[in-house]
Amino acid sequence: MESQHIALFLKQHPRFFEQHPEVLEHLQLANHTPGSLVERQAVLLQQKKNELEKQLHLFLQNGETNDRISGQLHRLTLELIQINHLSDLLTAIPTLIQEHFAAAQVVLRIWGNPALSLQPRFPRTTILATPPNSWKQLFPFSDTPDTPLEPTCLHELPLDIRAWFDNDLHSFALLPLVHSAGAWGVLGLGSYDVRRFQPTHGTLYLQRLADIVSAALARYMH
Numbered sequence: 001m002e003s004q005h006i007a008l009f010l011k012q013h014p015r016f017f018e019q020h021p022e023v024l025e026h027l028q029l030a031n032h033t034p035g036s037l038v039e040r041q042a043v044l045l046q047q048k049k050n051e052l053e054k055q056l057h058l059f060l061q062n063g064e065t066n067d068r069i070s071g072q073l074h075r076l077t078l079e080l081i082q083i084n085h086l087s088d089l090l091t092a093i094p095t096l097i098q099e100h101f102a103a104a105q106v107v108l109r110i111w112g113n114p115a116l117s118l119q120p121r122f123p124r125t126t127i128l129a130t131p132p133n134s135w136k137q138l139f140p141f142s143d144t145p146d147t148p149l150e151p152t153c154l155h156e157l158p159l160d161i162r163a164w165f166d167n168d169l170h171s172f173a174l175l176p177l178v179h180s181a182g183a184w185g186v187l188g189l190g191s192y193d194v195r196r197f198q199p200t201h202g203t204l205y206l207q208r209l210a211d212i213v214s215a216a217l218a219r220y221m222h
Contacts, residue, residue, distance in 0.1 A: 069205050072100045073212060080216040086116075089220075093187070093213055094124035101209075103189045107164045108213075110177070110185035113221055126164075131183070134158030139176055139183065149176035149183055151206035153197035165190045171197040175210035179218055187213055 076096055083089045094106040110116060111128040137158060139149050153173050157165070165172065169190035177185035187210060191197055 073205065073208055076100050076209075077212050080212065083216075086220045087122075089216060090122050090125040093216070097187070097189070097209070097213075101189070104169055104192050105165055105188075105190040107188040107190075108185065109164070109188070110217070112184040116220070132158075132160045134160050135183075135186075138174065149178055151175040151203040151210055153199050153201055153203065153206075155194060155197075155199070161188070164188060168192060170194040173197040173203075173206055175206055175213070177210060177214045177217065179214065179221060184221055185217070 079096055080089070080092065083092055090108065090110075094108050097103060098106045106124060108125040109128055109132070110125070111131050113127075116127045138152065138161075151173055153171065155171055156162075157172055157174075161174070165188065169192060171191045171194050173189040175187040175189070176183045177187060189197065
């Protein structure tokens with residue numbers, strides 16, 4: 001296409017650059033180009049620069065958050081491997097998690113090992129004879145060996161599990177505790193903030209937390 005054809009097209013479509021601002025970003029304008037076009041291109045480039053700066057800031061912010069959570073998981077791991085008695089471990093797990101991750105409430109429920117029923121009562125840990133009635137509803141493959149069970153975030157809980165938590169909590173995370181034979185417990189986190197545990201959120205770090213707790217307790221689950 002010759003330049004006169006392009007010029008004619010632009011005359012016939014005076015709003016072309018408004019409708020296709022991305023074209024301006026790639027134009028090379030000389031110093032004598034009419035001011036309005038140069039100014040328009042400058043505005044678009046500035047807007048793009050601002051958007052890139054916002055994306056960079058968000059990326060750095062997410063990186064800092066990930067580093068902080070990784071550090072908390074590391075410290076929790078070091079603290080748990082120094083505990084050598086089951087009763088101390090059952091007390092420490094909810095307490096340490098609440099301290100490290102600022103959860104409003106942390107509960108631990110374990111089942112499937114009759115020997116654990118001989119343990120004393122703990123404030124936030126309960127030994128159950130069987131899983132809660134709604135367990136299969138939430139985790140239908142929990143009895144299948146070697147089947148990954150991912151944490152789930154919820155705003156509404158089945159009544160039997162909701163009873164574990166205080167009434168004024170609004171979002172929850174349930175972290176299955178598993179070994180090769182299937183699930184044998186759950187770690188529950190509750191928050192006053194409805195945005196803390198969103199069903200659409202990723203669960204990578206919750207899964208790592210579940211893995212740490214499962215590994216800490218696994219030696220007592222035989």
